[in-house]
Amino acid sequence: MSIRVGVIGGGQLARMMIPAAVDLGVDIRVLAEQEGMSAKLAAVEVGDYRDAATVLAFAKTVDVITFDHEHVPQAVLHALVDAGVHVHPGPDALAVAQDKLLMRERLTELGLPVPDWARVSDAAELQVFLDAHGGRGVVKTPRGGYDGKGVRVVSGADEVADWFTALSEDANGGSLLVEELVSFRRELAQLVARRPSGEVVPWPVVETVQRDGVCSEVIAPAPHSAGRLADVAGEIASTIATELGVTGVLAVELFETTDDRLLINELAMRPHNSGHWTQNGSVTSQFEQHLRAVLDLPLGWTGSHQDWTVMVNVLGGPVGESLDDRFGAVMAEHPSAKVHTYGKEPRPGRKVGHVNVASDDLDDAVYTARAAAALLGAENA
Structure with missing residues (x-):
């Protein structure tokens, strides 16, 4: 019998774990909030993640529990641990991601740079x-x-x-x-993965471009980040993962300030939008790495296939159409673009997919990714 990983939450992050699980020979099962969610291909149960009995019953069908989001109540998380369930990341780590005040307190105690x-x-x-x-x-x-x-x-x-x-x-x-209202040049994100036995592996630090508070584009690696900036970002994320006992993927959103500091903005303890580029740009994607980490398997290499990868989110999508109706045009005009869709109906502001383009030429990657996203009806392209 294969190893069974249970994912609480049926959104696009759970959906994108499915191909990685297939490649690893892992049986992935999803507890979805409702019928027809993004991860419906692997959803074996629909139920309320806030109900301990429902979650405990689901946990009996798998070997380890992980998450598509950080909203599972602490009481439910502790009920899982008390029942002997392997939960990654665990309740103590997730508590810091769930409560921004607790996050600021813990990061300050660790002497890490925050606003x-x-x-x-x-x-x-x-x-x-x-x-x-x-x-x-x-x-x-x-x-x-x-x-x-x-x-x-x-x-x-x-x-x-x-x-x-x-x-x-x-x-x-x-x-x-x-x-404080931070004066910053740009926003960055540093992803790492940590397994329970302690191994921590980073990806390159990336630049994120926001539109109305939502991530619109990611450039990997962040331009002009080689050297000290990359070292400091990696050290910050590795310290957080180790000191808080995070298991799985950790995303640390950062400000690069106008006076050359890095300040921590937000944390996410799961695969993250800023890591979607890894599906086509990294030797090991964040989704494969997350599964490896929660199963305490050796972590994969995070080197890049090409010099640059650009990810553009598809926000909104074509009104009155399915993204599937636009695939042919994208494939014909931009054969190097890799389209990932979430099985969601388009509506203004909604993340319905993303496009990845890897290239040794940054301008080419940016142009192609934006043009492909525009063909898909992305309001941000």
């Missing part, structure tokens, strides 16, 4: 921080935000009055996270 930040529970505390930081700041909800949601750049405490009202009405109370 100046504070925990604020009311408008007065927020205004004190803003006054001390040039009158502006970035306010984030500690839980649940993604792709720009739960994040506001503010110049006054009144601009998040609704969030403070929601906190006051919550029986558990709570606080918001406020950070």
